[in-house]
Amino acid sequence: MTKLDRSIIHRLPIFSALDDAELDDVLSRATSQHVPKGTAVFQQGDDANAFFVLLHGLLKVVKVTAHGQQVLIRFVNPGDIYGIAKALRREDYPATAIAIVDSVTLAWPSDIWDDFITSHPFLALNVMQVMGDRLQEAHTRVKELSTEEVERRVAHTLLRLIAQSGRDMEQGVMIDFPLTQQDLAQASGTTFHSVSRILSAWESAGIVAIGRRKIIVTDVEGLSHVAEQRQTIKDKRRTPSS
Amino acid sequence: MTKLDRSIIHRLPIFSALDDAELDDVLSRATSQHVPKGTAVFQQGDDANAFFVLLHGLLKVVKVTAHGQQVLIRFVNPGDIYGIAKALRREDYPATAIAIVDSVTLAWPSDIWDDFITSHPFLALNVMQVMGDRLQEAHTRVKELSTEEVERRVAHTLLRLIAQSGRDMEQGVMIDFPLTQQDLAQASGTTFHSVSRILSAWESAGIVAIGRRKIIVTDVEGLSHVAEQRQTIKDKRRTPSS
DNA sequence: CGGTGATTTGAAAATCGTCAAGAACGGTGG
DNA sequence: CCACCGTTCTTGACGATTTTCAAATCACCG
Structure with a gap:
């Protein structure tokens, strides 16, 4: 399983700034593994003995609450680095990574992380940028969860998804992987019941087309409008200075 | 304003791994500035021309929605690095930093960031750990906002606050800075009305003591209990595999 | 063609936010 | 030292969004 082509990894943004020698060094320590659909690469709470880059396929990262x-x-997505618990000095993974479709991932042992980062300065910058992007997105979600009502949150989630994994089609933009309404609910902080109702309403309005595990956004403009719409006229909250 | 003692900065965790020469280098490029209470160090949307480390005082970082x-x-907190928009390759700050009490901060021009990181490998690791910690916390908040109802969210927020800025007293643990119920609401994703009701109830239950801009947790145990309590018995949601 | 997972929908319940006053507290200036 | 003022906090009542509960339908895979 260790037959790896330098060209494959060279296209990965995270490694883009490395020269051939560095790439070979990096590659020589990696192993690849196949992850069948529905399988976990690692589970929340497992010992964090590796970090990963996805080559093919798609995973979802989920956090499980104390009550399931x-x-x-x-x-x-392919090319993404994940499972970098060691960057946090964590001993265990804070979440679970599950394959949504059959996938292939590269893996490196955790204990080479520090050496990795300190010996390839550009790698450090790239990784930091990735973490920064995620931080941004997480904060955006916190903001949305704190201030927007359900329909708007689902709209934002869907917009983020088509920006990230949208495929253009004749009818509109399609989410390029099997997406359950349950997944969408878990990504939006609501129940799949509410998601179902909302999607039905949008379908009636001609904004989306729904299939089993499939969503096509036929009117991105309209969806954006839903996402930005202030809920009603109830935002007249004062903002006292501290 | 540029009289800086090496010993001050040496105690900051983020710079802990640097030797004296590196410290001098780092320090020589910094400027310090006083930030009066209520003033912003930078505003959301401003050009990100500097990054910072707080020396004294306390700031809050807030994101403002399209509707205020x-x-x-x-x-x-003192010692924390903040405003590192450049790590994200962002041109502007994604949030606003406001002084809650009179504060003093160090500032470095943004354009030395890359040089900073690449020439001090341990600095890169430290910064990455900080970002990782924040990512963790952000994800935890997303989880809480997604699955917990208001009372439990406020409890978790308060617990996080006492862990971070708690001062032990005879009566219990006190939040060591003026904290508005409005702030607490904005940190928990709810309204200050709900916060007020909840705090009142907790005060009756002997869990906290409330003052103007002041909160003392008299029963941390009890608060933790509130935080962990499953809302009722309604968590029997199935968790289908993908 | 059965069965399991996914989705849809209705109706009832519940949590929270909204609206509306007031009260309490602290600081300020006369 | 006291009266005034603005901010912060408190509380009740109401309404609305959203979840919960229940049941039925649908679609696809052996």
């Missing part, structure tokens, strides 16, 4: 509810943290 | 609602992202 799942919250979808992020999707992992 | 504020969401509290985080408090900045």
Whole structure:
């Protein structure tokens, strides 16, 4: 399983600034593994003995609450680095990574992380940028969850998804992987019941087309409008200075 | 304003791994500035021309929505690095940093960031750990906002605050800075009305003591209990595999 | 063609936010 | 030292969004 082509990894943004020698060094320590659909690469709470880059397929990262509810943290696309618990000095993974479709991932042992970062300065910058982007997105979600009502949150989630994994089609933009309404609910902080109702309403309004595990946004403009719409006229909250 | 003692900065965790020569280098490029209470160090949307480390005082970082609602992202304690928009390759600050009490901050011009990181490998690791910690916390908040009802969210927020800025007293643990119920609401994703009701109830239950801009947790145990309590018995949601 | 997972919908319940006053507290200036 | 003022906090009542509960339909995979 360790037959890896330098060209494959060279296209990955995270490694883009490395020269050939560095790439070979990096590659030589990696192993690849196949992850069948529905399988976890790692589970929340497991010992964090590796970090990963996804080559093919798609994963979802979920956090499980004390009572078994799942919250979808992020999707992992090919080229993305994930499972970098060691960057936090964590001993265990704070979430679970599950393959949505059959996938292939590269893995490196955790203990080479520090050496990795300190010996390839550009890698550090790239990784930091990735973390920064995620921080941004997480804060945006916090903001949305704090201030927007359900319909608007779902709209924002869907817009983020088509920006990230949308495929253009004749009828509109399609989410390029099997997406359950349950997933969408877990990514938006609501129940799949509410998601179902909302999607039905949007379908009637001609904004989306729904299939089993499939969503096509036929009117991105309209969806954006839903996303930005202030809920009613009830935002007249004062903002006292501290 | 540029009389800086090496010993001051040496105690800051973020610079802990640097030797004296590096410290001098780092320090020589910094300027310090006083930030009166209520003033912003930078505003959301401003050009990100500097990054900072707080020396004294306390800031809050807030994101403002399109409609003027504020969401509290985080408090900045002495020693914390903040405003590192450049790590994200952002041109502007994604949030506003406001002084809660009179504060003093160090500032470095943004354009030395890359040089900073690449020439001090341990600095990169430290910064990455900070970002990782924040990512963790942001995800935790997303999880809480997605699955917990208001009372429990406020409890978790308060617990996080005492862990971060709690001062032990005879009666219990006190939040060591003026904290408005409005702030607490903005940090928990609710309204100050709900916060007020909840705090009143807790005060009756002997869990907290409330003053103007002041909160003392008299029963941390009890608060934790509120925080962990499953809302009722209604968590029997199925968790289908993908 | 059965069965399991996914989705849809209705109706009832519940949590929270909204609206509306007031009260309490602290600081300020005369 | 006291009266005034603005901010912060408190509380009740109401309404609305959203979840919960229940049941039924649908679609696809052996």
